[in-house]
Amino acid sequence: MQKEGLNDKDIIALVDCNNFYVSCERVFNPSLEGKPVAVLSNNDGCIVSRSNELKALKIPMGAPGFKYEGLIQKNGGVLLSSNYALYGDMSSRVMEVLNQFSPEVEIYSIDEAFLKLNDLPISNLEEYGRQIKHIVKKYTGIPVSVGISRSKTLAKIANHYAKHFAGYQGSLALMEADKIEKALKQTPVEEIWGIGRQYAKFLRQNKIETAWDLRNAPEDFILHYLTKVGYKTVLELQGYSCIDLEEAPSPKKSIVCSKSFSKQVSDLSELEEAISTYITRGAEKLRHQHSVAGFMMVFLNTNRFKEGPQYNNSTQTKLSVPTAYTPDLIKIGLELLRDVYLPGFEYKKAGVMFTDLIDEKDVPLNFLEPNYLDDKRKKLIDAIDKLNRVWGRDTVFFASSGIKKDWEMKRAKLSPFYTTRWQDLPKVK
């Protein structure tokens, strides 16, 4: 019973790096092998990547690091700060290798990619998956698992089994109806890609408990309660590929820069440094994708885990001329900050968000203010970007961002920048 106009002929592989951040650290520090290892989020806050040994200690994902530090050390384990320069670089290497296995690769996240395998001369899909695993490991040192099926959602499920059952040797293809049925019946509804906590709870209340149940749920029920997005998930579970591969990353529609501080901050001048720093980062991201922002928002948060008065607020403004010119954005952003700032609170986090992004070439003409693209300001900012690109971030920076930066995030357990900084290159003795 083929559904009209739907595609049931795709072959999609999901390649997912195992415990990615931990694996990156292990490539350059083999002494971490066999031990419980966790990588922490920004500010050394939550655990965001866990080795298998650490998972075996029943330490949950997202848990605050300090709560488990004792347990981890007692078991000979290690906690590490996150080193995104290293992970980003290792990720590009993995993706580079994947390109040789399919002409159509979508980099889905820092540690996952979808590969379209349609029309390739592959006699044994699972064997192909194992080959991918072998070659990626050989060239990058990173272990991966491969799941293959008719849709992204099914490939995710195949990947899950490939990763968790040693018998599959890191690769599983779910192509035949009976195999798919068996896998879906054993997949709890909360493990399905696209079903989060709220939907899982709702579905269970309605006796939909496995992926197989969801696959067979009535269309109108799903459309009504889980909307179009949820219905796509159902079709994907039925083997219809509804979520296309996106090979070229489309430009972002919004850009957020926000971080928690290493300490409580009450002082307006310190908040000004932070906001100014975040605007600088955000504007770099804007220019990188050749966008300008039409709308800007600044927000402040107190510490939600601490007793005491809370204050979470934001202010925003439409920009009279959409721009990505850092000094203009800083000037407006600092005005917004002074608007939203209330003295007497201890702030833990601040941030800035740019939205209404459009291509820099599409800025409407404005007779009162020059478009920065046609302006000497553009030349100046390009020169600054170039210097920072060649000589390193913040070689040239804006005075309002401050120098001391007492508020800046903490990374006490940082590993060296093995791959992106000459002096940190590993040495062979």
Next chain:
DNA sequence: TCTGGGGTCCTAGGACCC
């Protein structure tokens, strides 16, 4: 002492217009 950051899409409902 210490609890992340950065995105997307969809819908309901209000404002406004004719």
Next chain:
DNA sequence: TCTGGGGTCCTAGGACCC
């Protein structure tokens, strides 16, 4: 006694992802 209806646009908020 009676109090339109339909369309569009925008925004806030809620769901999801890594």
